[in-house]
Amino acid sequence: MALSGLFLVVFLFQHFTINFSSVFSAKTFNSLSHFMGTNPLVQFVLQPVLIFGVIYHFVMGFVLEIQNRGARATKYGSYNGGANASWMSRNMILSGIVILSFLGLHFYDFWVPEINHKYIEVLPEDPNRYYEELVHKFHSPVRVGIYVLSFVFLSLHLLHGFNSSFQSLGVNNKYSVTIQKLTRAFAILIPLGFIFIALYHHLNAF
Amino acid sequence: MKLTLKIWRQANAQAPGKMVTYPIDNVSPDMSFLEMMDVLNEQLIQKGDDPVAFDHDCREGICGMCSMFINGEAHGPDRLVTTCQLHMRKFKDGDTITIEPFRANAFPVIKDLAVDRSAFDRIQQAGGFVSVNTSGNTQDANAIPIDKHDADRAFDAATCIGCGACVATCKNASAMLFVSAKVSQYALLPQGKVEATDRVLNMVKQMDSEGFGNCTNTGACEVECPKGISLENIARMNREYLSASIKG
Ligand code: HEM
Ligand code: SF4
Ligand code: FES
Numbered sequence: 106m107a108l109s110g111l112f113l114v115v116f117l118f119q120h121f122t123i124n125f126s127s128v129f130s131a132k133t134f135n136s137l138s139h140f141m142g143t144n145p146l147v148q149f150v151l152q153p154v155l156i157f158g159v160i161y162h163f164v165m166g167f168v169l170e171i172q173n174r175g176a177r178a179t180k181y182g183s184y185n186g187g188a189n190a191s192w193m194s195r196n197m198i199l200s201g202i203v204i205l206s207f208l209g210l211h212f213y214d215f216w217v218p219e220i221n222h223k224y225i226e227v228l229p230e231d232p233n234r235y236y237e238e239l240v241h242k243f244h245s246p247v248r249v250g251i252y253v254l255s256f257v258f259l260s261l262h263l264l265h266g267f268n269s270s271f272q273s274l275g276v277n278n279k280y281s282v283t284i285q286k287l288t289r290a291f292a293i294l295i296p297l298g299f300i301f302i303a304l305y306h307h308l309n310a311f
Numbered sequence: 312m313k314l315t316l317k318i319w320r321q322a323n324a325q326a327p328g329k330m331v332t333y334p335i336d337n338v339s340p341d342m343s344f345l346e347m348m349d350v351l352n353e354q355l356i357q358k359g360d361d362p363v364a365f366d367h368d369c370r371e372g373i374c375g376m377c378s379m380f381i382n383g384e385a386h387g388p389d390r391l392v393t394t395c396q397l398h399m400r401k402f403k404d405g406d407t408i409t410i411e412p413f414r415a416n417a418f419p420v421i422k423d424l425a426v427d428r429s430a431f432d433r434i435q436q437a438g439g440f441v442s443v444n445t446s447g448n449t450q451d452a453n454a455i456p457i458d459k460h461d462a463d464r465a466f467d468a469a470t471c472i473g474c475g476a477c478v479a480t481c482k483n484a485s486a487m488l489f490v491s492a493k494v495s496q497y498a499l500l501p502q503g504k505v506e507a508t509d510r511v512l513n514m515v516k517q518m519d520s521e522g523f524g525n526c527t528n529t530g531a532c533e534v535e536c537p538k539g540i541s542l543e544n545i546a547r548m549n550r551e552y553l554s555a556s557i558k559g
Binding site for chain 2: 169176178182189197
């Protein structure tokens with residue numbers, strides 16, 4: 106869980122960097138996207154690793170949740186969970202499920218057309234199509250709304266998950282305060298950044 | 312004080328249990344929680360009812376027997392205390408108090424509020440010890456120099472009284488805080504290093520086979536632990552386990 110989670114955190118940062126470039130330069134965004142979409146190392150090594158990482162993470166997440174629920178067959182009549190643990194830490198499966206549903210939409214939005222373009226209709230390569238596709242997706246206020254909401258849940262997931270993974274790996278020492286601060290910064294700023302990108306393209310369209 | 316108690320009653324391990332409501336009057340704020348339970352039981356006995364079964368022994372926070380889940384928290388709302396050290400002044404006149412047994416599959420109910428925590432004993436037996444030669448020429452422990460910081464950390468870990476509040480409070484019913492305290496207590500000392508690899512592997516194996524849940528680092532155990540056992544111990548056990556798994 107910890108290793109796959111941290112791997113996803115690194116991926117998220119990379120994804121954010123590329124998306125953010127779309128705010129100030131369509132050209133940079135196109136060239137980065139084109140590179141990611143055509144480079145064989147990215148396509149045939151990193152992409153399968155990522156897919157495996159995501160699947161492993163959420164499948165293990167569900168397994169963990171089922172085992173942990175099962176470890177207390179008779180529930181408490183009164184259980185004051187908020188007295189001793191954060192809401193985020195107690196609801197990782199909920200925030201996870203929201204992220205998973207978002208990934209469904211996200212794949213439908215970007216991955217399905219991409220696969221279609223490349224492998225099914227085999228349309229000619231156009232290194233400048235990415236920016237247009239991106240902007241087009243953010244026309245619909247409903248879609249932008251769903252994106253924004255999903256990133257709020259991603260933030261909640263990371264507020265617990267980021268430093269939790271260090272504890273799982275056995276890191277709890279003088280750096281833990283720094284890791285906690287880094288968790289807050291990352292878990293709030295990165296999703297906020299994604300929200301900004303979505304809103305930016307949405308509002309710019311008018 | 313006048314209180315309403317809602318207590319889990321269960322005749323034996325097999326019987327289905329239920330919450331039963333008992334009004335109680337004339338509770339002094341200076342009473343401990345267990346003294347209040349004693350008063351209730353006196354009244355039940357006088358009426359010819361079955362008194363509420365609950366575990367207790369030292370009544371001063373050192374034995375770890377007094378397992379009660381009070382108003383949704385292990386050992387009640389106070390911090391760094393066991394149920395026997397909880398005072399009625401923490402409650403208000405007219406309050407309704409829910410009292411349940413510690414719940415986990417690994418802690419089956421024996422009767423009412425008494426649960427079987429022998430799973431902890433079996434985890435201890437799996438590795439919570441150091442093997443010493445008792446032939447008569449045992450080395451004096453004080454002859455071995457130990458870093459003061461390590462000695463302090465080992466001592467802190469050793470203050471765990473095996474009460475099970477960590478399990479009771481954890482949403483996953485995980486025993487990681489208890490097991491990690493026992494592992495750390497030895498892992499930090501030179502005498503414990505000799506058997507460190509087997510110890511952590513065997514204790515974790517026993518813990519898993521007892522049916523406790525997995526740790527997801529919510530930190531609830533550390534908050535509810537009457538001895539303030541730190542999450543650092545869980546991280547230490549994760550390190551120990553990782554390196555022991557590599558060593559084999
Ligand atoms: C695809 C849907 C996802 C599901 C169903 C899911 C579910 C879970 C669950 C159940 C946990 C463990 C529970 C816990 O520690 O309390 C967890 C932990 C974690 N998740 Fe996710 N997650 C998902 C996506 C993500 C994403 C996209 C990221 C990062 C960008 C992420 C990062 C983490 C991290 C860092 C942890 C902590 C690991 C640890 O404590 O050892 N997760 N996730
Ligand atoms: S770690 Fe704390 S809560 Fe858990 S058994 Fe030991 S003393 Fe009790
Ligand atoms: S009765 Fe011994 S700790 Fe409470």
